Amino acid sequence: MYIDFKAISEHQDGVDVCIIGAGAAGISIAVTLAEQGHSVLLCEGGDAEYSERSQECYRGETVGDPYIPLHGARLRYLGGSTNHWGGVCRPLDRYDFTAKTASSETAWPIGRDALEPYYNAAVSILSLETTPADYLIANAGLKRIFFSLGSPTRMKEKHAATLSELTALQCCLTANLVALETQNGKVTTATFRNYQGDYRQVRARYFVLACGGIENSRLLLWCNQQAQGQLIPEDATLGRYWMEHPHATVGKALLFEPAALGLDDEHNVFLSPSADAIASRQMLNCGLRLHRMNAEATQELINELADQAPTLAGRITTWQAQGRVIHGAVLRAAWEQEPRFDNRIELSDELDELGVPRSRLVWRQSDLDRHTIRESILLLGEYLRDNEVGRLQMEDWLAAPPVHLPTEGEIAGRHHMGGTRMSMNPESGIVNSDCRLFAQDNFYIAGSSLFASAGHANPTLTLVQLALRLCDHLENRLALDA
Numbered sequence: 503m504y505i506d507f508k509a510i511s512e513h514q515d516g517v518d519v520c521i522i523g524a525g526a527a528g529i530s531i532a533v534t535l536a537e538q539g540h541s542v543l544l545c546e547g548g549d550a551e552y553s554e555r556s557q558e559c560y561r562g563e564t565v566g567d568p569y570i571p572l573h574g575a576r577l578r579y580l581g582g583s584t585n586h587w588g589g590v591c592r593p594l595d596r597y598d599f600t601a602k603t604a605s606s607e608t609a610w611p612i613g614r615d616a617l618e619p620y621y622n623a624a625v626s627i628l629s630l631e632t633t634p635a636d637y638l639i640a641n642a643g644l645k646r647i648f649f650s651l652g653s654p655t656r657m658k659e660k661h662a663a664t665l666s667e668l669t670a671l672q673c674c675l676t677a678n679l680v681a682l683e684t685q686n687g688k689v690t691t692a693t694f695r696n697y698q699g700d701y702r703q704v705r706a707r708y709f710v711l712a713c714g715g716i717e718n719s720r721l722l723l724w725c726n727q728q729a730q731g732q733l734i735p736e737d738a739t740l741g742r743y744w745m746e747h748p749h750a751t752v753g754k755a756l757l758f759e760p761a762a763l764g765l766d767d768e769h770n771v772f773l774s775p776s777a778d779a780i781a782s783r784q785m786l787n788c789g790l791r792l793h794r795m796n797a798e799a800t801q802e803l804i805n806e807l808a809d810q811a812p813t814l815a816g817r818i819t820t821w822q823a824q825g826r827v828i829h830g831a832v833l834r835a836a837w838e839q840e841p842r843f844d845n846r847i848e849l850s851d852e853l854d855e856l857g858v859p860r861s862r863l864v865w866r867q868s869d870l871d872r873h874t875i876r877e878s879i880l881l882l883g884e885y886l887r888d889n890e891v892g893r894l895q896m897e898d899w900l901a902a903p904p905v906h907l908p909t910e911g912e913i914a915g916r917h918h919m920g921g922t923r924m925s926m927n928p929e930s931g932i933v934n935s936d937c938r939l940f941a942q943d944n945f946y947i948a949g950s951s952l953f954a955s956a957g958h959a960n961p962t963l964t965l966v967q968l969a970l971r972l973c974d975h976l977e978n979r980l981a982l983d984a
Contacts, residue, residue, distance in 0.1 A: 581658030593621065596614045715744075745953065751897065918950060
């Protein structure tokens, strides 16, 4: 049920779990625990609908490579960024949880096996389509992969009745976290402020911060500063190892044998390098997206090829006269970014209207990031050429090193990952394998800020799996407390 801001601290005994942030992770945890009978307080800083006063808190600055304005890359109201989510989903690959040859920092403290028990439940929460299993393409170093491409789930709409009717769940809007107090290794109270300048304090057995891949870092940086470092004593990695999925149009392909990649039956085909190719080429993971052209655009590509390779163009003309169907494809890509200490969320000198310092994103793509996208395209081009499946035409910026990445268009996926990374120890991360702050026995983090590495897959499915795994952990702890 919904409660007014003034009522959130009326329960002197506190609640079982206070969840801060009502996006994909926060709502998943709140509904799951409340349905199990635990008292849950869900605090969302935004309104029920989009409002400028809330969105304004997301303004910040970016240092380094060109990036999307921070207030335009996410949404700050009930349901979070699921309100503009495209619904594209797949799990991370198994080898995304391991230390890749090119970057040992990609290792997680858990493997994909830890998340697989939560796959079906996460698929249900997000209303995803069932997808076929990935498979290797012979002689390619590539595999055919699949995404769920169904209608995107708006968490606010899907769970509207539950948020209103569950008596064990209290949902408070315009409740903005501004401070955390800690004592003897536990967070004792969380302080919230509304837009009118009123403050309320909440006590809970357990707290979960689920405000997104930028805000989790910003709020913890601010709260730790106010707590004079007692919240996260070893804070060297707080806000660090921030990652995105760079996106770009990377070329065109002409396929003489479109069935080899499945482009004869489908208009969109997704590929990625195999684990062996990733290791041998010393690169990271990458998702290649082939979008089939219409007949007119395909013919234009054939005409371009005629100037570059007249002999091949003659063969294509003969094949077409014989009735052979040839397809052109636009190539787009989203690739894994190297987890680097220097890519980070910082606190700006400017305060938002709630008195919290704004975010400053320091973000630069590395040589390994550039190497990854170029090698991925070369891998596809070599397969097409060597197996007489087709030919590839790279974009000019990829044709020869050094690669100069585009600065316009869809440069990134708005996938904010890292900053409060999961790790084996507090020297290399912020939370342990249970998503708990190392120095606080009752404070947890949820969302993609936990990611130790990014793979190439859209992060929503994985972050919901992590959230449901955290629910099991909290359920076990609450049972022991009883």
